[in-house]
Amino acid sequence: MTNRAYNFNAGPAALPLEVLQQAQEEFIDYAGAGMSIMEMSHRSSVFEGVNDGAQSLLRELYGIPSHYKILFLQGGASTQFAMIPMNLLTAGKTAAFVHTGSWADKAIKEAKLFGDTAIAATSEADRFNRIPQLSEIRVPDNAAYLHITSNETIEGTQYAAYPATGDVTLIGDLSSDILSRPVDVSQFGMIYAGAQKNLGPSGVTIVIVREDLVESSPKTLPTMLRYDTHVKNNSLYNTPPSFSVYLVGLMLKWVQAKGGVAAMEQLNRDKTKLIYDAIDQSGGFYRGFADLGSRSLMNITFRLGTEELEKQFVKESEQQGFVGLKGHRSVGGLRASTYNAVPLESCKALAEFMADFRKRNE
Structure with a gap:
């Protein structure tokens, strides 16, 4: 498909x-x-x-x-x-x-x-x-x-x-x-x-x-x-x-x-690294919420400079086929959940979208 x-x-x-x-x-x-x-x-x-x-x-x-x-x-x-x-x-x-x-x-x-x-x-x-x-x-x-x-x-x-x-x-x-x-x-x-x-x-x-x-x-x-x-x-x-x-x-x-649970862990680390790198290498445009030593391999939470910009990010991402990037209603912000079944290709696409969005809105 x-x-x-x-x-x-x-x-x-x-x-x-x-x-x-x-x-x-x-x-x-x-x-x-x-x-x-x-x-x-x-x-x-x-x-x-x-x-x-x-x-x-x-x-x-x-x-x-x-x-x-x-x-x-x-x-x-x-x-x-x-x-x-x-x-x-x-x-x-x-x-x-x-x-x-x-x-x-x-x-x-x-x-x-x-x-x-x-x-x-x-x-x-x-x-x-x-x-x-x-x-x-x-x-x-x-x-x-x-x-x-x-x-x-x-x-x-x-x-x-x-x-x-x-x-x-x-x-x-x-x-x-x-x-x-x-x-x-x-x-x-x-x-x-x-x-x-x-x-x-x-x-x-x-x-x-x-x-x-x-x-x-x-x-x-x-x-x-x-x-x-x-x-x-x-x-x-x-x-x-x-x-x-x-x-x-x-x-x-x-x-x-797929090779069992150890292979799943490596895949999950590869996937989340793409998105965390997009955050860490953005010069502060994206700000990760979790402390570095406690970052999740399953749920990546981050913020932008304003709530208006976050709403724009969600709107544009949805137009590009991304689903579920709005943060939980209790805390706001943005969140990408990268569970086992989320393909590496989806994480690559998100990292690329994040880089493009940053270039257009810095």
Whole structure:
């Protein structure tokens, strides 16, 4: 296709053309079943194969140890903000957070509904333009867990390394950078991520959790909000978002075909370098928001001299086929989200547009 947009949306985000084309080919008749994946029973052997296959490939690509469970849940990562303290924040314990911006803040607010919380570190004084140094993190002695947001999509910051928490469980919201680079899963007790940025479409949330954390969820919780419900039923307790799970499986096969997670990281670094160079070499015309040591490989945030010029940038970019470059409504500015499926060619085109726009408006 020659009319594909340069898609820099922050989520739902770009999907590989190859994945979309395969889904299109299989849309009406999946695997010779005479029906779409969306029409068949989630109890059927065909769909169970799709569900199990996606789990197995994710385990292989991400190096997930055998004593971790993989769940495909609904409700988005935002539901996990509540499910985690409901299941894991026990009496006398505190939920600790590193406050890095907009999404960390949402997680903190939900946890406060269920128990005590503590801020182990924050970059609020710096307008969340950086990730706190690991040496700044102070975990309370009675912490049930330490929660981090690996990548803040709105501010455009990302952890370069994760904190070592010893006996305290580390929980990571990796919604916007899962599978974008290798991760030592064993460092975490739980990782969760909405699929709609790096793993597929909206509708399914991936939870990777150590078995001992969810063997026995509190019996007072509603059935659907207990992790052990989904563990015991292989994520098939109720009707799952079957088409979304199927597309996650296709995305994982695409990552595998591209060389795996390490190859994804190199591609992402090559892509973002093009755009960061356009910012850094602009003589101050473009100003990056995130501190250099905290720059995200997934969301590049930057400003121009005036809001009027930023509006002009967005308008002209849209006329050239670029989508999603307006910054989040809460902070303004500009943002390019360069998730796994965003092609290198799109980033080259954006860097060229940025250079041309600068020459015409300096």
